[in-house]
Amino acid sequence: MKFSNTYHQLGDKFYQSAMPAQVSKPSLLFWNDTLAEDLCLSTSFCQDKSELAQYFSGNKIIAGAEPVALAYSGHQFGQFNPYMGDGRAHLLGEVTDVNNIQRDIQLKGSGQTPYSRRGDGLCAIGPAIREFIMSEAMFALGVPTSRCLAVVATGETVYRELPKPGAVVTRVAASHIRVGTFQHFAARGDVDSLAALTEYTINRHYPDIDTKADGYILEFIKAVCTKQIDVVVQWMRVGFIHGVMNTDNCAISGETIDFGPCAMLGAYHPGTVYSSIDKNGRYAFANQPNIAQWNMARFAESLIPLIDEDSEQAVKLLEPIILQFAEDFNDAYYTMLAKKLGVPELCLIEKAFIKEFLDILQTQELDYTLTFVQLTESLSDSEQAESLNATLGKWYNKWRDLLQKISIDNATAQSLMREQNPVVIPRNHHVEAILNECETSGDLSSADRFLQVLRSPYKQQIHTSDFQDLPEDGDVNYRTFCGT
Numbered sequence: 001m002k003f004s005n006t007y008h009q010l011g012d013k014f015y016q017s018a019m020p021a022q023v024s025k026p027s028l029l030f031w032n033d034t035l036a037e038d039l040c041l042s043t044s045f046c047q048d049k050s051e052l053a054q055y056f057s058g059n060k061i062i063a064g065a066e067p068v069a070l071a072y073s074g075h076q077f078g079q080f081n082p083y084m085g086d087g088r089a090h091l092l093g094e095v096t097d098v099n100n101i102q103r104d105i106q107l108k109g110s111g112q113t114p115y116s117r118r119g120d121g122l123c124a125i126g127p128a129i130r131e132f133i134m135s136e137a138m139f140a141l142g143v144p145t146s147r148c149l150a151v152v153a154t155g156e157t158v159y160r161e162l163p164k165p166g167a168v169v170t171r172v173a174a175s176h177i178r179v180g181t182f183q184h185f186a187a188r189g190d191v192d193s194l195a196a197l198t199e200y201t202i203n204r205h206y207p208d209i210d211t212k213a214d215g216y217i218l219e220f221i222k223a224v225c226t227k228q229i230d231v232v233v234q235w236m237r238v239g240f241i242h243g244v245m246n247t248d249n250c251a252i253s254g255e256t257i258d259f260g261p262c263a264m265l266g267a268y269h270p271g272t273v274y275s276s277i278d279k280n281g282r283y284a285f286a287n288q289p290n291i292a293q294w295n296m297a298r299f300a301e302s303l304i305p306l307i308d309e310d311s312e313q314a315v316k317l318l319e320p321i322i323l324q325f326a327e328d329f330n331d332a333y334y335t336m337l338a339k340k341l342g343v344p345e346l347c348l349i350e351k352a353f354i355k356e357f358l359d360i361l362q363t364q365e366l367d368y369t370l371t372f373v374q375l376t377e378s379l380s381d382s383e384q385a386e387s388l389n390a391t392l393g394k395w396y397n398k399w400r401d402l403l404q405k406i407s408i409d410n411a412t413a414q415s416l417m418r419e420q421n422p423v424v425i426p427r428n429h430h431v432e433a434i435l436n437e438c439e440t441s442g443d444l445s446s447a448d449r450f451l452q453v454l455r456s457p458y459k460q461q462i463h464t465s466d467f468q469d470l471p472e473d474g475d476v477n478y479r480t481f482c483g484t
């Protein structure tokens with residue numbers, strides 16, 4: 001592993017040096033072979049499992065890595081917290097991947113740092129494996145996401161409500177620069193650091209922006225908004241509920257980051273919330289676009305000192321960008337739904353007709369994923385068509401008529417729909433059952449089978465049907481926890 005560590009060059013206001021904690025009995029539970037290949041890790045490096053366990057528990061530091069905990073702030077459930085930072089994570093550095101892109105390698109659950117406050121710096125095995133499984137699933141679904149290279153059990157006990165086995169998860173991300181990283185420097189009035197961070201971030205993630213041109217900060221904000229729209233639209237496509245869209249969990253790269261309390265939508269309801277602490281539904285399924293826009297407003301705000309000395313003038317320039325977010329989101333969102341319905345372009349279908357479909361799903365409490373799969377299959381399966389005709393009523397025939405009217409033949413619509421509509425998602429009850437099994441019996445074979453299925457979510461494979469069933473209780477009592 002060859003580290004470059006460019007973030008370190010920003011200076012010590014951006015991080016604090018911190019060494020991962022030593023652990024007693026590291027053992028490698030999960031290793032991501034394909035990601036290891038993408039990171040150009042040599043076969044000899046990847047071969048020795050016990051050595052990998054040493055490295056990816058933090059017991060041994062790979063040559064060239066310089067562990068640091070990153071500084072950031074953030075709005076948590078709308079309240080600004082200036083004192084955050086990696087309280088249980090160590091960035092080892094960056095490596096260059098097969099596409100010549102720098103990717104951060106970070107240990108999470110690797111012990112206390114100067115930002116830990118009262119936290120123990122640790123991670124229990126369940127949340128570590130959840131992060132591995134969910135991020136792999138999201139990657140395979142085609143959603144921009146951070147990924148996991150390894151999960152190592154530490155042999156230590158982590159004290160939560162009950163004692164749990166501890167683990168360290170290795171996260172690989174385009175970077176760990178968050179909206180909260182910008183807020184950190186804005187809150188301290190440190191304009192020089194803000195400018196340095198902006199330049200670094202543009203070079204790393206938005207190299208097409210000309211930092212010599214007038215108005216480049218506005219271009220930067222627009223580009224970050226575009227990526228946010230893309231990632232949240234993709235979440236909505238597959239029914240992902242992030243659960244904790246605080247500004248410190250919003251990556252400037254546009255990747256999904258922090259899988260703590262995430263969950264998947266079952267029966268369609270826009271207000272679906274599973275996180276135990278999200279009492280007001282701030283991060284409910286269909287509120288995600290509003291929150292993404294709110295987060296982008298906080299991001300834009302943090303850049304005011306770089307836009308104009310006159311902050312009122314800066315706000316005037318920012319307002320239209322943030323307003324435009326809502327409009328652009330709406331178009332991208334309905335375009336995505338049109339495709340899920342086999343219609344390649346938004347101009348060929350009325351938004352109201354799409355909305356009508358979602359309303360039917362909601363009133364009839366139909367499963368989001370399954371209904372799209374049934375629609376897809378109904379184009380070549382008359383029994384399925386009849387059954388949907390019965391459940392969806394007139395809407396179903398109107399949809400079939402629409403496809404005809406716009407001259408999209410069934411095969412074309414079906415192949416578009418098969419690309420957009422996964423046949424399997426990491427359903428909450430399966431994720432929980434698997435995590436429970438890994439934690440209690442230590443048997444990882446079901447998790448491996450689950451991962452194998454989730455890695456081809458658009459294809460019906462031998463074991464896919466084991467994971468397609470809906471939860472018996474409709475997930476009504478399902479709760480997730482801010483995953484420590």
Ligand SMILES: Nc1ncnc2c1ncn2[C@@H]1O[C@H](COP(=O)(O)OP(=O)(O)OP(=O)(O)O)[C@@H](O)[C@H]1O
Nearest residue numbers: 084085086087088116119120121122258260482484
């Ligand atoms: N057990 C812990 N010990 C110390 N700090 C913690 C612990 N759990 C969470 N934190 C810190 O609390 C803040 C909010 O936690 P949150 O759950 O959003 O993040 P996380 O899951 O730890 O990490 P990330 O956002 O990097 O995925 C973060 O600054 C995090 O580092």
Ligand SMILES: [Mg+2]
Nearest residue numbers: 248249258260
């Ligand atoms: Mg977080």
